Amino acid sequence: MHKYIPNTSEEIKEMIDRIGVASVDELFSTIPDEIRFKGKLNLPKKMTEQELDKYMRELAAMNSSTDDLICFLGAGAYDHYIPSVVNALTSRSEFYTAYTPYQAEISQGVLQAIFEFQTMVSEITGMDAANASMYDGSSSTAEACSIALVNAHKRNRILVSEGLHPETRKVIHTYMSGRDAVIVEIPLKDGETDYDELALLCDDATAAVCIQSPNFFGIVEDMDKAGEIAHANNAAFIVNTDLIALGILKPPSESGADFVVGEAQGLGNPLSFGGPHLGFFATTNKYLRKMPGRIVGETNDAEGRRGYVLTLQAREQHIRREKATSNICSNHALNALAATIYMSVLGKKGLQELALRCANNARYASEKLVETGKFHLKYNKPFFKEFLLEAEEDPSEINKRLLESGILGGYETKRCYPGLQKGWLVAVTERRTKAEIDDLAKKAGGKS
Amino acid sequence: MSKLIFEISRKDRRAFELLSTRIEQKKAEELFPERYLRKEPARLPEVSELDVVRHFTELSTRNFGVDSGFYPLGSCTMKYNPKINEKVASYSGFANIHPYQPESTVQGALRLMYELSGSLAEITGMDKISLQPSAGAQGEMAGLMVIKKYHEKMGEYQRNKIICPDSAHGTNPASAAISGFDILQVKSNERGMVDVDELKRLVGSDTAGLMLTNPNTLGLFEEDIVEIASIIHKAGGLLYYDGANANAILGKSRPGDMGFDVVHLNLHKTFTTPHGGGGPGAGPIGVKEFLYPFVSVPVIEEKDGTYYLDYNRPDSIGKVKAFYGNFLILVRAYAYILSMGAEGLADVSSNAVLNANYMLSRLKDVYDVPFGERCMHEFVISGEKQKKMGASTISIAKRLLDYGYHPPTIYFPLVVKEAMMIEPTEAESMETLDEFIAVLRKINDEIEDNPEEVNHSPHTTVVGRLDEVKAARTPVVKYSFENNDQ
Numbered sequence: 028m029h030k031y032i033p034n035t036s037e038e039i040k041e042m043i044d045r046i047g048v049a050s051v052d053e054l055f056s057t058i059p060d061e062i063r064f065k066g067k068l069n070l071p072k073k074m075t076e077q078e079l080d081k082y083m084r085e086l087a088a089m090n091s092s093t094d095d096l097i098c099f100l101g102a103g104a105y106d107h108y109i110p111s112v113v114n115a116l117t118s119r120s121e122f123y124t125a126y127t128p129y130q131a132e133i134s135q136g137v138l139q140a141i142f143e144f145q146t147m148v149s150e151i152t153g154m155d156a157a158n159a160s161m162y163d164g165s166s167s168t169a170e171a172c173s174i175a176l177v178n179a180h181k182r183n184r185i186l187v188s189e190g191l192h193p194e195t196r197k198v199i200h201t202y203m204s205g206r207d208a209v210i211v212e213i214p215l216k217d218g219e220t221d222y223d224e225l226a227l228l229c230d231d232a233t234a235a236v237c238i239q240s241p242n243f244f245g246i247v248e249d250m251d252k253a254g255e256i257a258h259a260n261n262a263a264f265i266v267n268t269d270l271i272a273l274g275i276l277k278p279p280s281e282s283g284a285d286f287v288v289g290e291a292q293g294l295g296n297p298l299s300f301g302g303p304h305l306g307f308f309a310t311t312n313k314y315l316r317k318m319p320g321r322i323v324g325e326t327n328d329a330e331g332r333r334g335y336v337l338t339l340q341a342r343e344q345h346i347r348r349e350k351a352t353s354n355i356c357s358n359h360a361l362n363a364l365a366a367t368i369y370m371s372v373l374g375k376k377g378l379q380e381l382a383l384r385c386a387n388n389a390r391y392a393s394e395k396l397v398e399t400g401k402f403h404l405k406y407n408k409p410f411f412k413e414f415l416l417e418a419e420e421d422p423s424e425i426n427k428r429l430l431e432s433g434i435l436g437g438y439e440t441k442r443c444y445p446g447l448q449k450g451w452l453v454a455v456t457e458r459r460t461k462a463e464i465d466d467l468a469k470k471a472g473g474k475s
Numbered sequence: 476m477s478k479l480i481f482e483i484s485r486k487d488r489r490a491f492e493l494l495s496t497r498i499e500q501k502k503a504e505e506l507f508p509e510r511y512l513r514k515e516p517a518r519l520p521e522v523s524e525l526d527v528v529r530h531f532t533e534l535s536t537r538n539f540g541v542d543s544g545f546y547p548l549g550s551c552t553m554k555y556n557p558k559i560n561e562k563v564a565s566y567s568g569f570a571n572i573h574p575y576q577p578e579s580t581v582q583g584a585l586r587l588m589y590e591l592s593g594s595l596a597e598i599t600g601m602d603k604i605s606l607q608p609s610a611g612a613q614g615e616m617a618g619l620m621v622i623k624k625y626h627e628k629m630g631e632y633q634r635n636k637i638i639c640p641d642s643a644h645g646t647n648p649a650s651a652a653i654s655g656f657d658i659l660q661v662k663s664n665e666r667g668m669v670d671v672d673e674l675k676r677l678v679g680s681d682t683a684g685l686m687l688t689n690p691n692t693l694g695l696f697e698e699d700i701v702e703i704a705s706i707i708h709k710a711g712g713l714l715y716y717d718g719a720n721a722n723a724i725l726g727k728s729r730p731g732d733m734g735f736d737v738v739h740l741n742l743h744k745t746f747t748t749p750h751g752g753g754g755p756g757a758g759p760i761g762v763k764e765f766l767y768p769f770v771s772v773p774v775i776e777e778k779d780g781t782y783y784l785d786y787n788r789p790d791s792i793g794k795v796k797a798f799y800g801n802f803l804i805l806v807r808a809y810a811y812i813l814s815m816g817a818e819g820l821a822d823v824s825s826n827a828v829l830n831a832n833y834m835l836s837r838l839k840d841v842y843d844v845p846f847g848e849r850c851m852h853e854f855v856i857s858g859e860k861q862k863k864m865g866a867s868t869i870s871i872a873k874r875l876l877d878y879g880y881h882p883p884t885i886y887f888p889l890v891v892k893e894a895m896m897i898e899p900t901e902a903e904s905m906e907t908l909d910e911f912i913a914v915l916r917k918i919n920d921e922i923e924d925n926p927e928e929v930n931h932s933p934h935t936t937v938v939g940r941l942d943e944v945k946a947a948r949t950p951v952v953k954y955s956f957e958n959n960d961q
Contacts, residue, residue: 029819031555031747032826033904039826042833042905046849051825054832054849057696058728068726069597071590073816076559083810087568089583091576094567103797104574112490112524114565116531120749124540124556126548127753129884132876132936135477136538137752140531143480146953151517156952159753162609165797173653194797201771201793204620205655247511275503277513290797300584301574301798302609303755315950321753326946328939338946344612344649345887349658354649357610357743361751368531371480374521377491384493386506391498409507430577438575461497 093298095433097463099392101413101454102243102438103164103192104301105293107271107381108458113295113368123361127321131336137360138335141323144367151270151378152287153278154309159321160363161306161355164290165195168267169202170308170319170353171286172235175263176208177352178317179234182262186233188213188220190242191267193443199237208234218246218406218415220253229260239267239289240276244452245389245413246406247276254283270294270307272411274382286310293456295369296362305362316342319353321360381457385412389455392464396453399472405450413454415440415447422451425471432470477537477937480530481954484520490527518956537937538752539881545907549853549884549896550644550692552722552744557814560747560807569806574798578783584802585782589775591809592759598812598820599718599738600731601761605770606800611719613795614739614758615650615686620792621737621762621769622684622713623654628769628790631711634683638712640669642693642888647686647717656683663890667693667846669703678710688717689733690724690851692888692896694831704734713737713766721745722900723828723852726821736763746808757804771795826901827852830908834899837912841919845891853898855891861919865926868893871918873940876933878914 028034034042039051048054055063074082098106117123121136128134128141141159148157161167172185185203187196189212196212203210213225220238229236236257240248250266257264265286266279271293273279279287292304310318316339324338344351373381389412396402402416416437418425426436440450455464503512522530540546546553564570572581592604608614619637626634637651638659648658659677664670668691685707689697697703707714716735722745724730730738742748743756750756762770772791773784784799815823828851835844835854842856858868866874872882872895884896899908921929933939 029815029822031557031815032819032822032901034826034829034901038905039829042829046829046832046836048832051829054828054851055727057698057849057851058724059698059701062701062728062733064600064726064728064732068817068820070594070817070820071813073819074813076814079559079810079813080563082813083563083566083806084568086583086587087563087566089586090568090572091580092567092571093573094571096576096580098573100573100575102575106571106573110491110524112527116528116535118561119532119535120542120556121535121538121540123561123749123751124542125538125752126546126551126553126750126881129548130539130872130876130882131941132873132933132938133539133881134537134752135937136534136536139477139479139537140534140752142953146479146481147517147519149953150519156950162613162755163797165794166609166613192797194794197794198796201620201795202616202653204792205623205653247507251510273513273517275513276507276511278517297570297803298573299570300572300581300802302796302801303757303803304797315952322950322952324946325951326942328941330939332938334938334941336941336943336946338943338950338952341947343645345645347649348645349648349652351645351649351652354612354616354646354653355610356612356646357750357754357756359609359751359755360753361749362755364752368527370519371522371527371530372490372524373519374484374489374491375516375519376521377489378519379516380491380493383500383503384496386503387498387500388496390501390506409511426577430580435573435576457493460494464498 096435097433098435099437099453099455099467100435102452103290104298105454105456106298106458107293107456109295109297110372112372113365116368117361117365122364128337131334135334138323140364140367142325142335144363145323147367147370148307148309151273152309153280154287155312156315157307157309158318159323160358160360161308161320162359163304163306164267165198167288167306167308168195169199171265171288172199172237173202174314174317174352175235175265176206182232182234183207184209184211184233185235185237186211186213186225186228187237188239189215190220191237191239192243218244218408219248222252222256226256229256229262231260233260233262235263235265237265241269241272241411244415245410246408247411250279250282258283271382271385274378285314291366294366296365303359303362305359305366317352320355320358384457388457388459389414392453392455395464395468396471399468401472412456413452416451416453418449418451422449429470434467434470477533479954480520480522483526484522486521488521488523490522490524544879545903545911546881547883547897547899548881549898550719552898552900554747554900555902556747556749557811560810563810564803564806569803582782585775587809588805589777589782591805592775594812595740595759596761598725599761600729601738602764603767604759604761605774606759606805607771607795608758608760609796609801610754610756611739611741611758612646612650614760615646616654617771617795618715618737618739618760619651619654621766624769624792625766626683633681636681637683638677638685642691642890643686643688644692644717644719667695668697668699671699671702674703674706678706678712682710682712684713684715686715686717688720690720693846693855694850694853695847696851700733719744720852723824725824726817727824736766742804742808747811748804748807755801755804757801823901830899830901830903834897834908834912838915841916853896855894855896857891858893858895861922862893864922866922866929868895870929870932874918874929874932877935880911
C-alpha cells in the first residue's frame with residue numbers, strides 16, 4: 028500500500044465485513060456501469076520521493092531564478108528580499124495545514140494573525156477596515172468595481188485609468204462582463220491619468236473611478252485631483268496602490284478613497300512565476316458590510332477572555348448564496364500571514380526606510396541610464412520604484428544582451444501599449460546595489 | 476490571553492535591516508512634492524526579530540491543522556499534505572522566477588504546467604485544461620463565463636438560466652450570479668438526489684447549464700447522471716462539474732465520461748496542496764474541445780519540445796487573474812500526482828470511500844442518517860435526535876474540540892436539519908476512525924445524561940465559545956491604538 032494510505036489489507040477486510048459488502052469495489056456500485064472508468068489512467072509512472080525530488084530539481088533547474096539573474100523586472104511583481112523569519116514561521120504546519128478558521132476556539136492563531144493583518148493594512152492605507160485578503164491585486168480591484176457598481180443606484184459606468192496595470196484592466200473587464208457595466212478607459216497624459224479627460228467623462232452615470240498610484244509606469248499620481256473629480260460626481264473612488272510606497276506617500280484615505288486595493292506580493296511573498304500572490308482590500312465604514320471575503324472581528328467568551336472570530340458572514344456566499352456580495356471563498360490567508368510577519372519585521376521605521384531606499388535606488392538607476400545617452404526618461408513626473416525609459420535601441424535587443432550577462436532587464440511596454448514601442452520599464456528594489464545598477468547602465472547603454 | 480503584536484511594541488526596537496549603500500540617499504521631500512507625502516508613519520509594531528518569532532510561534536500553538544490531528548471537515552478533503560510537496564515548491568527555480576521573464580528562461584515551469592494539464596485532463600476525462608483560476612470559486616466563475624461566451628457565440632443570448640440543486644455549495648449560485656446568470660433551484664428527491672422530473676420541468680430554451688457536484692454534498696453519487704446530462708444537452712444547455720468532491724472518483728469515473736462539459740478541480744482538496752488557513756488554493760478548469768477557444772488567456776502550448784504562452788485566442792473570456800495561475804500550488808499538485816501514479820490515485824478513492832462507509836456503518840445506530848445506507852467519500856448525519864435530548868449540532872461540534880478533534884462541517888448541506896458532514900479521507904487509519912467514532916458515541920451518551928455539560932463545551936480550549944453576535948453587531952476589525960495609548 029502507498030505511504031500516504033495507512034489501511035492494511037487485514038483492516039480493509041475487517042472494514043468491508045463491518046459495512047456488509049463483499050469488496051471495496053461494491054461500494055462504487057452506485058456509479059452506473061456505462062460511466063465506470065474501467066481501464067488504468069494514462070498518467071506518468073509513479074515516482075518514489077527520491078525520484079520525484081530529482082525530477083522536480085531538474086525542472087526547477089531549467090528555469091533561471093532571481094538567484095541566478097540580477098532582477099530589474101517589475102511590472103506588477105517585485106523582487107524584494109524576504110527575511111528568513113518569514114518562511115520559518117509560515118512553515119509551521121499548525122498554520123499551513125489548517126482550513127479556513129470556521130472553529131474559532133481552535134483557530135485563534137490564524138484568526139489573530141488575520142486581525143493583525145487587517146490592522147496593518149488599515150493603518151498603512153488610512154482606511155477604516157480591511158479584509159483577510161483576496162487572490163491578487165487584479166481580482167481585488169475587480170471586486171471593488173463590483174461593490175461600487177452594485178451600490179451605485181442606476182449608475183453603470185466605471186472609469187478606469189490606462190495607468191492601471193494592463194492585466195488588472197483585463198481582469199476588471201472579465202469580472203464586469205456578467206454585469207450591466209460600461210468600462211471606459213481614461214488615457215494618460217505625460218504618464219499620468221489625463222484629469223481633464225477624466226473630469227469630462229465623469230458624470231452622474233459614473234459608479235466608480237479607478238486609479239493606480241504609483242501607476243503602471245511607477246509614476247505617483249495626483250490622487251487629490253482624482254478624488255475630487257470622483258466625489259464631485261458622487262462616484263466611488265477606487266485606489267490601487269503599493270503598500271510599500273505608502274511608507275512615504277500619503278495614505279489614499281486622505282485623498283478621499285472609498286476603496287484601497289492592490290497587490291501585496293512584495294511584502295514577504297516570492298515572485299512564484301505569478302502566483303500565489305496577495306490581494307488586499309480596504310474600505311470605509313460605509314462599505315464595511317459590503318466588503319467581499321473573510322473579515323475577522325474581535326469579541327470575547329463568556330468569561331470575558333478576548334478572542335477572534337470570522338464575522339459579518341451574512342455578506343458571504345455560504346449564507347447569501349446568489350445574493351452574496353462576491354463568490355469568493357478560499358482567499359490567500361497564508362500569503363497574508365507572510366505579509367503580516369514581514370510587516371512586523373519592517374516595523375514603523377522599516378516601512379519608511381524600505382520605501383525611501385526603493386525610491387532612491389530607482390532615481391539613481393534612472394540617472395545612470397539616462398547618462399549613457401541611449402535613453403531618455405519618457406515622462407518628467409515623480410516616480411517611486413519603477414520608471415519608463417524610451418530607448419534608442421529596440422528594448423528586446425537590450426534585454427537579450429543583458430540576459431547574456433545574467434541581468435533580467437525591464438518590461439517591454441510594446442507588449443501592452445502599442446504607442447510605446449521603445450518603452451522600457453525598469454524596476455529597482457532595495458535589493459539592488461550600486462555596483463549592480465552601474466553594471467546595468469554600462470551593459471544596457473553600450474552595444475556589447 | 477495572547478497579546479497582539481502591537482501590544483508588545485517598544486519604541487525604537489527593530490527587526491529590519493537594509494543593505495548599506497553608496498548611493499546618495501535623498502529625503503522623501505527632495506523626491507516628491509510635499510502634498511504627496513505621508514505625515515504620520517503607519518503604526519507598525521516596533522519589535523526585535525525574536526519578538527516576531529516568539530509571537531507567531533505562540534500563535535501557531537493556538538491553531539489546529541491536519542498535522543495536529545483528525546480533521547473530518549466534510550467537503551473540504553482535509554487529507555495529509557505531503558512534506559515533499561512543500562520542499563519542491565520552495566526550490567528557487569520555482570519560487571523565485573518572475574512571470575514576465577523570457578520564455579526561454581522558464582521552460583521548466585511551463586513544462587510542469589503543461590504536464591500537469593495533461594494529467595488533470597486524463598483524470599477528469601476532459602480534453603483541455605486551463606490552470607489560471609486561483610481557487611474553486613474563481614474556477615466556477617471562469618467556467619460559467621466560458622459557458623456564457625459559448626452560447627453567445629452560438630447566437631443564443633437568451634440562455635441566461637443556471638440550474639443548481641438545493642444541496643449545492645453556496646459558491647455555485649454566487650458564481651452564477653456574478654457571471655450574469657439567473658439561478659433556478661432544483662429540489663433533491665427523497666433519495667437525496669436531483670429530482671429528474673422537476674429538472675425536466677425547469678429546462679427550456681433559456682437553459683444555459685446545470686451545475687452539479689458528483690458525488691453530491693450528501694456524499695451520494697447522482698445515479699441518474701446520464702439521464703440528467705441528456706436532459707440538459709437536449710435542452711441545449713451545458714453541464715458544469717463542481718470538483719469539490721473529486722476525491723471519491725479518481726480512477727473510478729470521470730466527469731468527462733459522465734457528460735460534463737466543464738469541470739473545476741480544487742487542488743487544495745483532492746490534490747493535497749495545503750489549505751493555508753484559508754488559501755491559497757488553485758481551481759483549474761477542464762473543458763471539452765469545443766469550449767477550449769473560450770478559456771482564459773494565456774494557455775500553455777508546446778511546439779517541437781519548446782513550451783510557450785499562447786495569447787492569440789480571440790474568443791477567450793479574457794483573464795480572471797493576473798499572470799498564469801497559482802503556480803506554486805500547481806507544483807505541489809503535480810508532485811502529488813507523480814508520487815501516486817494511476818494506481819495510487821485509484822487507491823485514494825477506494826480508501827476514502829471505504830473509510831467513510833465504515834464510519835457511517837458504526838454511527839448510524841446512534842445518529843440519524845437522512846439519506847441512504849451507503850455513501851461515497853463523505854456522509855451526512857443529523858443531530859436531530861440529540862437536539863431533542865437537549866444539545867444541538869453546534870454543541871456536539873464544540874464538544875469534539877474537548878476531545879482533540881476538528882469537528883465535521885456543520886449545518887451544511889442546507890437540506891438536512893442539524894447536519895454534520897463527515898469526510899475522513901483515505902489518509903486516516905482505522906484506529907483513528909475507531910477513536911473518533913467512540914467519541915461521537917460517547918458524546919451521544921453525555922447528551923443523554925447531561926446535555927448542559929455538552930452545551931457549555933468546549934472546556935479545554937484557549938478560549939470558550941465566543942460571542943459571535945457581539946462581533947457582528949459592533950464590529951471591531953482592527954486594533955484600536957487610540958484606546959491603548961501607545
